[in-house]
Amino acid sequence: MSVEIVVFAILAILAVGGGFGIIVTKNPFRAAMWMVLSFIGSAGIFVMLDAVFIAMLQLIVYAGAITVMIVIAMYTMDKLTLSSLKRFNNQAYFGALFGLGILLDFIVIAAKLKINTAYMGKNLSIAGSNVKAIGDVLFKSYLLPFEITAIVLLIALFGAVALTKKDL
């Protein structure tokens, strides 16, 4: 039990510290690296929660694909444009106050949370395989949302192409 707490503490510090690094670093390249750190911490927490497939998906899609996409978008821009900005907005204190309010609000909700934990950690794998359980639910109960997700990705592709066209 205590090992679990220690590992959780390390991963939580990675995730939250990486997130904090994103919003205080000036250079967006470094912010992207902090984002990778935060996503790796989150993936570790997902492994602790028996969501092995989702953890690997997190590493591939978030830490791999999305970060690389953002960094490559940065490569097309001027270095001075990117890193010579002022760090925060003029009304940053109001935004920070608002974020603190969101935090307190959700903490109250999370502390009041009462759920039935009789099935804790069960039903997450079929024959020892997490992927089998996900596929079973995904293609039996959530087939229509899955197809709609495909359409959403297609529309996003069209939108990205249409936005970057020359004459808009």
Add this chain to the structure above:
Amino acid sequence: MLAAYMFVSVLLFAIGATGAMIRRNFLIVLMSLELMINGAGMSLIVMSYYIGNVSGQVMFLFVAAVAASETAVGLAIVAMMYKNKKSVDINDFTTLRK
């Protein structure tokens, strides 16, 4: 432990929301949005474990797909704005205000 996991997820969401509101660089605002989506997804995974139902993990797949498409469209907007204004400062993006 449930409260600790939920606390991490809430903290990620709040940090992302704060970053989206206070930063000037549009790319960092996009990264903060990713962080928010990741925090929300983490709460799905935590609930999936503690309730003992794999549906939360399936929901995370949809959330990840929406996050990927959101980033693609957001980066297209950044590229277009950079082409027009040579800047990624959100305070320069005031076309709708005029």
